[in-house]
Amino acid sequence: MPKPAIVVHGGAGAGPERLSNLQPAIEAARTVFDSGGDAIQAAVEACVILEDDPVFNAGTGSVMRNDGTVLTDASLQVSDGRMGFVAVMENTPNPIRICVDLLNEEINGLAGPGGRTYADKLGHPNTPVVGRPPKGKKGDVGELGGQMPELDTDTVGAIARDSSGLIAAATSTGGTSYRPAGRVGDVPLPGCGFWVEEGLGVAATGVGEAITTALLSYKVHQQIMGDDILSTEKLQSGMQWGIEQLIKPNTAVGMISLASNGAGVGAANTDMPWATWSS
Numbered sequence: 001m002p003k004p005a006i007v008v009h010g011g012a013g014a015g016p017e018r019l020s021n022l023q024p025a026i027e028a029a030r031t032v033f034d035s036g037g038d039a040i041q042a043a044v045e046a047c048v049i050l051e052d053d054p055v056f057n058a059g060t061g062s063v064m065r066n067d068g069t070v071l072t073d074a075s076l077q078v079s080d081g082r083m084g085f086v087a088v089m090e091n092t093p094n095p096i097r098i099c100v101d102l103l104n105e106e107i108n109g110l111a112g113p114g115g116r117t118y119a120d121k122l123g124h125p126n127t128p129v130v131g132r133p134p135k136g137k138k139g140d141v142g143e144l145g146g147q148m149p150e151l152d153t154d155t156v157g158a159i160a161r162d163s164s165g166l167i168a169a170a171t172s173t174g175g176t177s178y179r180p181a182g183r184v185g186d187v188p189l190p191g192c193g194f195w196v197e198e199g200l201g202v203a204a205t206g207v208g209e210a211i212t213t214a215l216l217s218y219k220v221h222q223q224i225m226g227d228d229i230l231s232t233e234k235l236q237s238g239m240q241w242g243i244e245q246l247i248k249p250n251t252a253v254g255m256i257s258l259a260s261n262g263a264g265v266g267a268a269n270t271d272m273p274w275a276t277w278s279s
Contacts, residue, residue, distance in 0.1 A: 002165045004033040005278035007264020008046050008158040010056050012206035012254040018055055018273040025049040026277050029160055033279065039168040040078055040100065042160035047074075047096045047170040050156035054132070059093045062131045062174020063152040065181045070131035073187040074099050074172040077196040079165075085188035087111040088181070089119070091126045096172045098124055109188065134177035152177045154185050155193065155205040159258040167258060169194045169201040176208055186211035191218030198225060199260035202239075205272065206253035214246040220255065230259035239267035 006029035010018045028049045029042040051059025062070045074095035075085035084102025086095050088111050098119045102108055110118055120126055135152050157171040171194050173187040185208025186193035194203045195217040202217045202224075211217075224230065224238035239255040247253045247269070254268030258276075266274030 002161055002163055002260055003279045004042070004163055005161045005258060005264060005276070006030070006042055006046060006158060007256045007258050007266065007274065007276040008050065009156065009205055009254060009256045009266055009272055009274040010050065011155055012153045012252045012268055012272050013270050014056065014273050015271045016273060019275065021053055021055055022273055022275040025158060026275055029158065030277060033162065038164070039160040039162040039166040040076070042162065043158045043168040043170040044076065044096055044100055046158035046160065047156065047172050048094055050158070051094050051096060051172050056156045057152045057154070057174045058156040058172040059095070059174070060129065062129055063134045063177055064131045065175065065179055065183070067181050069181050070129040070174065071181065072129065072172065072174055073185065074170070075188050075194050076100060076103065076168065076170050077190070077194055078103065079167040079196050079199065079201065083108045083190065085109045085190070086115045087184045087188040089115050091116065091128050092119065093125065093127055093129050096170050099170070111184070131174060153206050153252050154208045154211070155187055157203040157205060157256060159201040159203055159256060159264060161258055161260065165199065165260055167196055167199065167201045167260070169196045169203050171203050185209070191215050193217060195221045197221065200224060200230060200257065202255060202257045204253065204255050207251050210247055210251045210253060214242070216242055216246055216253070216255070219246060224257070230261070232262050232265055235259060235265045236267060239265065243267060243269050
């Protein structure tokens with residue numbers, strides 16, 4: 001029987017000093033499991049903790065767009081085939097909770113004002129998000145030949161597994177530094193910022209355009225699934241393969257993954273705080 005497990009990250013480039021901020025998310029997932037909850041609840045509650053922590057670029061801590069607005073994205077995918085995602089949401093500090101409601105809808109994605117209207121009908125808080133100014137400088141998104149810049153890059157994320165073997169991946173973001181108001185990054189795009197299928201969940205973080213162009217999460221998922229045994233070493237090497245082979249050098253990217261057995265794993269080409277727990 002699979003053992004409950006959780007792996008979380010605080011974003012590519014966030015730095016090791018943010019590692020302690022991940023522990024409340026781990027504890028939130030453990031509380032869900034202890035009370036008999038499933039992987040969806042565990043991943044979402046862990047993600048909400050990260051959205052509510054202003055040190056991370058998601059929810060409350062989201063980075064301002066070029067026009068000063070704060071818009072949030074999130075996604076949720078489950079190994080049973082269900083999916084929900086939202087993009088460019090105004091006044092939405094916890095977009096991951098809206099993704100939960102989309103799991104059982106005929107549609108699986110909403111964006112902008114229409115997404116906010118849907119959230120309002122279901123009673124999700126419509127609360128202004130103050131956000132924070134972006135780090136770095138315009139144009140510093142990480143390019144071949146240069147130093148990896150200090151920027152606000154995409155996402156927080158959590159992947160959980162319960163005792164039934166169900167796996168759920170929840171990701172959330174406030175975007176990347178110096179992007180226009182309508183910009184959509186990798187987080188709400190299936191196969192880019194996340195992919196869960198066949199007993200394996202993968203989630204990415206970093207420069208969203210690079211992740212999206214590479215279809216990073218899906219391709220890494222397929223690379224790992226090419227092996228018969230989903231060991232921790234296979235997950236690690238598969239993520240490393242994706243970062244090294246599919247992403248240009250000096251472009252900040254990180255990943256986490258969790259399979260049907262074993263502990264969660266993280267890999268990155270820059271500082272990325274991540275933590276894992278299994279029962």
